[in-house]
Amino acid sequence: MTTIAILAGDGIGPEVTAQARRVLEALDLDLTFEDALVGGAAYFAAGHPLPPETLDVAKRADAILFGAVGDPRCDALERRFRPEQAILGLRAALGLFANLRPATLFPGLEDASALRPEVAREIDMVILRELNGDVYFGEKGFRTAANGTREGYDVMSYNEAEVRRIAVVGFEMAKRRKNKLCSVDKANVLETSQLWRDVVVELSADYPEVALTHMYVDNAAMQLVRNPGQFDVIVTGNLFGDILSDQASMCAGSIGMLPSASLSAWSGANGLYEPIHGSAPDIAGQGKANPCAAILSAAMLLRHSLNQEEAALKIEAAVSAALVAGARTPDLGGTMTTSEMGDAVLAALV
Numbered sequence: 001m002t003t004i005a006i007l008a009g010d011g012i013g014p015e016v017t018a019q020a021r022r023v024l025e026a027l028d029l030d031l032t033f034e035d036a037l038v039g040g041a042a043y044f045a046a047g048h049p050l051p052p053e054t055l056d057v058a059k060r061a062d063a064i065l066f067g068a069v070g071d072p073r074c075d076a077l078e079r080r081f082r083p084e085q086a087i088l089g090l091r092a093a094l095g096l097f098a099n100l101r102p103a104t105l106f107p108g109l110e111d112a113s114a115l116r117p118e119v120a121r122e123i124d125m126v127i128l129r130e131l132n133g134d135v136y137f138g139e140k141g142f143r144t145a146a147n148g149t150r151e152g153y154d155v156m157s158y159n160e161a162e163v164r165r166i167a168v169v170g171f172e173m174a175k176r177r178k179n180k181l182c183s184v185d186k187a188n189v190l191e192t193s194q195l196w197r198d199v200v201v202e203l204s205a206d207y208p209e210v211a212l213t214h215m216y217v218d219n220a221a222m223q224l225v226r227n228p229g230q231f232d233v234i235v236t237g238n239l240f241g242d243i244l245s246d247q248a249s250m251c252a253g254s255i256g257m258l259p260s261a262s263l264s265a266w267s268g269a270n271g272l273y274e275p276i277h278g279s280a281p282d283i284a285g286q287g288k289a290n291p292c293a294a295i296l297s298a299a300m301l302l303r304h305s306l307n308q309e310e311a312a313l314k315i316e317a318a319v320s321a322a323l324v325a326g327a328r329t330p331d332l333g334g335t336m337t338t339s340e341m342g343d344a345v346l347a348a349l350v
């Protein structure tokens, strides 16, 4: 029996996850679903954004389908109680260091992209984001200097083992795609990035067939909108990957279109799958959220954790067919509700 943990979370999380679940159920794969509270929903119900029972459910499951966490009512809480700590806690507890964020333009979405159609059409990349280190997990705090000046700090660091294991995934992915790996850093300013670059260069000796390039993150942000077609696999740190992937989403039409897989090993066992977007409090409860990123995350779950490539392709083809047929939520310029978009994908599932 295969168990999928459903951690729907806050805001539009439960709305989009429900559609992804419907699609998984329709495939008749003999999956069992186990729901657990996470984020603000868990804080209000159980006093903690990642209660031990939820972590247990996540650890026991064969894979996790995650919605989103974040609730404006929690923004003033002590940090350890904030909803966002739940996703950070899961990534750390499960050792999910490799975050795959594919960005492709589905046919017909040229008009939704923020780029000119002929530029947008070329997007077909994966942003591989390191997920267990960087400034996210360094020492952090507030302090007050003797003169009363307040200071906040977050230490950025990577050790070479952390860089090497994500770089290996980057090279391996590039080998399975177009043999192009672009490592994005800020080595002109940051020692963390200099070590990152040195380690990536050392490793490249093992992958002579992969064309390795390096790009500073500010230039990468510019190149992503100038000519996204130049990228195949981008490998980068936690913070840069977070920012660049939101940016890439608008090149591909909408933040509601980009799925992700968070893996603890190249094989993908026990992964966590979630849209790259957040809980979108501005549209929560209105049926406006695009469920495609969540549905496509379910496809990634089948591919990477359950070894069900055929079923994954079926879901991706159904999303594509629904879009080609004109199915659109408001973010894509349409009027469909979240569940109508789910209906359209289900109807296209063959």
Ligand SMILES: NC(=O)c1ccc[n+]([C@@H]2O[C@H](COP(=O)([O-])OP(=O)(O)OC[C@H]3O[C@@H](n4cnc5c(N)ncnc54)[C@H](O)[C@@H]3O)[C@@H](O)[C@H]2O)c1
Binding pocket: 012, 016, 067, 068, 069, 070, 071, 072, 084, 087, 255, 256, 257, 274, 276, 277, 278, 279, 280, 281, 282, 283, 288, 289, 290, 291, 293, 331
């Ligand atoms: N992994 C996660 O759980 C995750 C990811 C990002 C942000 N967050 C949290 O979500 C909350 C809101 O953050 P934010 O507003 O910066 O980012 P967001 O991604 O939630 O929303 C940004 C903008 O994109 C829109 N949007 C997002 N997803 C959409 C969808 N599926 N369909 C249509 N439109 C969509 C929103 O309406 C909003 O205008 C915060 O608490 C943040 O910390 C959580």
Ligand SMILES: CC(C)[C@H](C(=O)O)[C@@H](O)C(=O)O
Binding pocket: 084, 087, 088, 242, 276, 278
């Ligand atoms: C909610 C937040 C902690 C998270 C991140 O920064 O990783 C989000 O932006 C994401 O992209 O998954």
Ligand SMILES: [Mg+2]
Binding pocket: 242, 243, 246, 276
């Ligand atoms: Mg983000």
